[in-house]
Amino acid sequence: MGDVSSKVPTYRWEVDYSAVRFPRERGTIGAGEMSSAAAAAHRKHAIPAGLRGDDRAARVQGCGTAAAARSRLRHLLNALLCGDAEAAGRVAQRALLETGSRTAVFADLLHPAQTEIGNLWYAGQASYVDEVRVAAGVRRIVRGLRPTPAARPAPRGSRCLLAVPRGDLHDIGVTMFALALQDHGWTTELLGPGSDLRDAVDAATARRPNLFCLSVACMPALTEVEGAVSAIRGARVPVLVGGAAFYRRPDLADRLGADALGTDVRMGVVLARRLGGR
Ligand code: B12
Secondary structure, X not given: OOOHHHHOOOXXXXXXXXXXXXXXXXXXXXXXXXXXXXXXXXXXXXOOOOOOOOHHHHHHOOOOOHHHHHHHHHHHHHHHHHOOHHHHHXXXXXXXXXXXXXXXXXXXXXXXXXXXXXXXXXXXXXXXXXXXXXXXXXXXXXXXXOOOOOOOOOOOOOEEEEEOOOOOOOOHHHHHHHHHHHHOOOEEEEEOOOOOHHHHHHHXXXXXXXXXXXXXXXXXXXXXXXXXXXXXXXXXXXXXXXOHHHXXXXXXXXXXXXXXXXXXXXXXXXXXXXXXXX
């Protein structure tokens, strides 16, 4: 494969990146944006040292240095903003080739790209239309990456039920997480965004998976989610939560009574293994 950078056109939105902090340079969440209770909860759930945005993390990504990782992210963003699906796909496929891990591409490239689009929107440098175009491109890439089975999968027969609250359209994160779980040996069942949380409770209590996962971007009434989490845990099924709703309020995971919060797909598979408990 040739040099990706030479093939990616420059988008007219070419952004002044000095104004935008990359998510991995400031950790997973800007602690300054949180209340002290939220910051304490974030520390409790934080990604272990070594998985942050430094050169060490860049090496995990197969990028060599943090600067190379930023450059790859930038090429991807430009291609996605242009609607150049082919160029964007090439950047992601190259990352997959170098890391040999779909989970790494999700956690270290595609998730940060989406976060960056959110930041650009906040900075007034990307529009809603850009956001939708990029999301469509990322969805396509997610579905086009080949499975990369993990060397040490979860025990045979590990089953996970995943759900999103009714009407929550943010399906990219939960799709990535389901695929990463599959690469780590899990059988996954995803309840669609049309289903009620009561359906999720019924399914979890009837099917008794090893783990129940809830992905939330738009949080429904907290009492409703608390009730569902409590009923599922009452059936002795551990509950792992994640998604954009927890970015600035990681304390919500405790409030909901969840067993743990996974702030990205890599941390999610580690926690799933721990909670799945076999
Ligand atoms: C793309 C996007 C959209 C797209 C969604 C397209 C799609 N098919 O998914 C569209 C344009 C449709 C959209 C709509 C809206 N959006 Co929107 N959107 C985003 C954006 C820019 C990126 C989301 C994304 O894909 N992230 C990438 C994925 C990979 O990240 P993720 O979901 O967090 O998943 C990762 C981890 O969290 C983890 N994970 C995910 N789930 C789970 C579950 C478990 C158990 C575990 C362990 C881990 C895990 O693994 C993933 C990979 O690492 C974010 C901004 C941002 N900074 O993220 C806003 C954002 C999520 N949206 C937001 C809002 C408010 C909306 C709207 C209400 C806007 C509006 N006024 O219309 C609507 C709601 C529509 C609806 N009914 O759901 C808010 C949510 C606010 C909050 N809860 O705090 C955000 C954060 C933007 C903001 N304002 O700050 N959005």
